[in-house]
Amino acid sequence: MKGVICRPLPALYTVYVLRSSVRKSSLYIGSTPNPRRRLKQHNGDTKGGAMRTSRHSLRPWEMVALVSGFPSMIAALKFEWALTNPHLSLHIPKESRLTVAKSPGKARRGRKRRRPRRPPHSLLSVVSNLHLLTGVPSFARWPLDLHFFAREVYAAWEKWVAKSKSKARSTKSKSKPSISRSRSRSRSPKPAPPCRAGMRIWTDFAEDAEPDEPTGVHALPIDYKPxxxxxxxxxxxxxxxxxxxxxxxxxxxxxxxxxxxxxxxxxxxxxxxxxxxxxxxxxxxxxxxxxxxxxxxxxxxxxxxxxxxxxxxxx
Missing domain, CATH: 3.30.40 (Herpes Virus-1)
Known part of the structure; x- marks a missing residue:
């Protein structure tokens, strides 16, 4: 058919969560087809990066969580924006919203802000909104995988999912099982509680690996090999x-x-x-x-x- 452009699925496109290794409360959300290269950019090893991660006092940054399986760059960008702005995203139903916007307040030079201020990210807010967004109608049927590279972040995920599961039981809601896997059988953690149908959860912690074994984003395939x-x-x-x-x-x-x-x-x-x-x-x-x-x-x-x-x- 003339005029139709065939675009193959990208080998990898991800939405990632960065955390400062100096100040653990500093978090950043972004998207990339190459997590390894992007991490180097954020840490100033190569050109690129982002203004919010350019402060030397917060470097080095580490990727602690990552969502993969997006069918296109646009799909990943939509998810990234929703995770960055959960107080505004229309993908989250109003009655399900976990993050509430702050009052607009005043901008510089006395001008009023039209858009509500974004609440600061915290580990709890990111984990809870990850859980929420992967289950909303807009993203629930996408073939997403969730990766955790820091044990305390994975523990926060497990705690939140267990809390949500308990709440769902109390309201007599039905929950479909998820598929939980680890990259290495020798380093299998406790499976994550049910979250949503079909979503695979992977864990890869540096402290459990051999000295010369690549871990985290350095072990992710960025080509079509899988x-x-x-x-x-x-x-x-x-x-x-x-x-x-x-x-x-x-x-x-x-x-x-x-x-x-x-x-x-x-x-x-x-x-x-x-x-x-x-x-x-x-x-x-x-x-x-x-x-x-x-x-x-x-x-x-x-x-x-x-x-x-x-x-x-x-x-």
Missing amino acids: MKDYLQKARDVVGFEREGACVHCGEELESGRGLHAMCPLDGCTAMGHLDCWSRHGLAGDDEGHMLPDLLHGPAAPAGAAANISPGLGVA
């Missing part, structure tokens, strides 16, 4: 025109014609029409969603649904 096996199995099938019949409706798939998707589960090469996958993933959904967030083939064992983090391979 998707390599998934893309390879799709290419093996499509390249030799072995699509076969749609796994859902049984109709033969014409190679090179139409939108066909492959099961995201490891080792499964089941393919089908994109709309068939959608109907299958939304079976039983009564909330009017257009796209599923968890998928598996019809023959997959119970509980084997996969988060569509890498996206369905479309041929």
Whole structure:
């Protein structure tokens, strides 16, 4: 189709939380496709950075938490703005808002401020709003991963989620389980309490690593390597025109014609029409969603649904 620009999903785009290693109460929120490079910029090792992190008295900065899985730069920027301005963001319903704006007050030279002043960030406010934003309708069905690189920040997250879970039980609300993982089996922490369906939580603490082992943002892949096996199995099938019949409706798939998707589960090469996958993933959904967030083939064992983090391979 003429005029349509195809933009691939970025290998990595993140929203991160910085903390001053000198003054722990100083926090900064930003977004980047390359956390390692961005951290160097904030610490003055390379050109760039931000005005708010340029004070030498607050350096070095460390990345203590990070959200990944955004489908585009614009998506990450929307989340970043909402996390930075939770008192103003329209993504947060008014009745659910945790951070309240301060009165505008007076600006310099006697001019009145039209926009309410942003309350200062604290560890509690950032963690609580992270929990809130990953569950609001605007972001709840995005394939987001949450990473923690500081043990006390992860502990604050666990404490807040446990508190929210207790509050939800008291109001008889239903909560879907989350998927909690650690980057290394030898360094697995206690799993995080349920938060929202499909969101994976990773922890990687420097004090638990070997002396020469990269940790935190230095261990994050910033290329398409995590998707390599998934893309390879799709290419093996499509390249030799072995699509076969749609796994859902049984109709033969014409190679090179139409939108066909492959099961995201490891080792499964089941393919089908994109709309068939959608109907299958939304079976039983009564909330009017257009796209599923968890998928598996019809023959997959119970509980084997996969988060569509890498996206369905479309041929």
